[in-house]
Amino acid sequence: MIEGKGYGKCILFNEHFVVYNIPSIVSAIGDYTLATVEATESGGVRLIDDRPATPGYKEGKLEHQKDSLRRILEAMGIDSDENLKITLGGTLYCASGVGASAASCTAIARALNRYFDMGMDDDQINEIAYEGEKGYHGTPSGVDNAASTYGGLIWFVRGEENTFEPISLKEPVEIVMGNTGKVANTKAAVAGVRERKEKYPEKYEEIFEKARKLAHDAREALEAQDTKKVGELMNRNHSLLQDIEVSDEDLDMLVETARSAGAVGAKMTGGGLGGYMVALTPGKKLQEAVAKAMEDKGFRVLRTRIGV
Numbered sequence: 165m166i167e168g169k170g171y172g173k174c175i176l177f178n179e180h181f182v183v184y185n186i187p188s189i190v191s192a193i194g195d196y197t198l199a200t201v202e203a204t205e206s207g208g209v210r211l212i213d214d215r216p217a218t219p220g221y222k223e224g225k226l227e228h229q230k231d232s233l234r235r236i237l238e239a240m241g242i243d244s245d246e247n248l249k250i251t252l253g254g255t256l257y258c259a260s261g262v263g264a265s266a267a268s269c270t271a272i273a274r275a276l277n278r279y280f281d282m283g284m285d286d287d288q289i290n291e292i293a294y295e296g297e298k299g300y301h302g303t304p305s306g307v308d309n310a311a312s313t314y315g316g317l318i319w320f321v322r323g324e325e326n327t328f329e330p331i332s333l334k335e336p337v338e339i340v341m342g343n344t345g346k347v348a349n350t351k352a353a354v355a356g357v358r359e360r361k362e363k364y365p366e367k368y369e370e371i372f373e374k375a376r377k378l379a380h381d382a383r384e385a386l387e388a389q390d391t392k393k394v395g396e397l398m399n400r401n402h403s404l405l406q407d408i409e410v411s412d413e414d415l416d417m418l419v420e421t422a423r424s425a426g427a428v429g430a431k432m433t434g435g436g437l438g439g440y441m442v443a444l445t446p447g448k449k450l451q452e453a454v455a456k457a458m459e460d461k462g463f464r465v466l467r468t469r470i471g472v
């Protein structure tokens with residue numbers, strides 16, 4: 165059977181601020197989506213989605229998924245009448261904020277590339293995955309599919325030409341991602357920030373400047389593998405995200421739970437208003453303690469790593 169893999173992602177610094185061209189830092193995580201492709205007798209291209217997911221997630225994204233697959237096939241020059249079965253699986257638990265759509269686009273592109281022996285390199289796979297992401301997001305920034313395709317940590321700045329720079333981490337670090345179980349509406353969260361920013365320009369300008377400075381400090385701390393400093397900056401980043409009102413009660417509670425259980429830092433991740441938070445927990449022992457504290461409160465967690 166022919167397979168292709170795409171990693172999930174975690175925004176470590178500056179979701180939302182990134183929309184306003186402020187640098188952000190994103191990491192691929194150890195969990196991934198796997199696509200397998202096999203020939204069938206009839207029926208054209210069929211997609212079977214066996215990924216583990218938050219209830220309601222797959223149903224809510226079905227139309228987007230169809231559009232995304234159509235775009236991927238078109239970008240790869242594959243006829244939708246080809247008799248193929250694509251099956252999605254893997255370890256990535258799909259919910260808002262882990263880059264599930266990008267991971268699936270990358271996995272599908274890689275698997276089809278192998279199946280048809282197209283010889284595409286990572287840059288081409290990334291471009292195809294970006295096309296697929298348009299089915300979900302309209303105008304994606306491109307950061308999710310980059311993390312999904314290339315792996316590792318990425319310094320990302322949105323601009324007329326987006327900047328992607330790899331950040332080297334000496335070794336992967338354990339994290340716990342806690343899922344609030346609420347399917348978040350990123351579009352609404354982004355629109356809310358815009359509204360408030362227009363209403364309170366001075367206040368927001370001040371917060372945004374802090375976020376800009378924080379991104380540079382975080383890059384330095386990551387490059388020095390100074391996990392304590394990285395954690396401290398994640399805590400500060402969470403406060404800034406609270407200031408722009410994209411966190412919520414569940415996210416704040418999970419962040420507090422993680423910190424109390426010993427996480428060196430914790431913050432919401434992704435669009436907010438539900439979805440995921442992330443706790444930095446170097447070492448398997450700390451990771452387990454923090455994961456357990458959140459699970460004890462009835463929340464589902466992902467034990468994974470950044471910098472893979």
Ligand code: PMV
Pocket residue numbers: 178179180181182183260261262263305350354433434435436
């Ligand atoms: O919810 P996610 O993981 O797709 O992240 C959204 C990140 C935002 O900064 C809020 C929006 C964006 O387009 O960058």
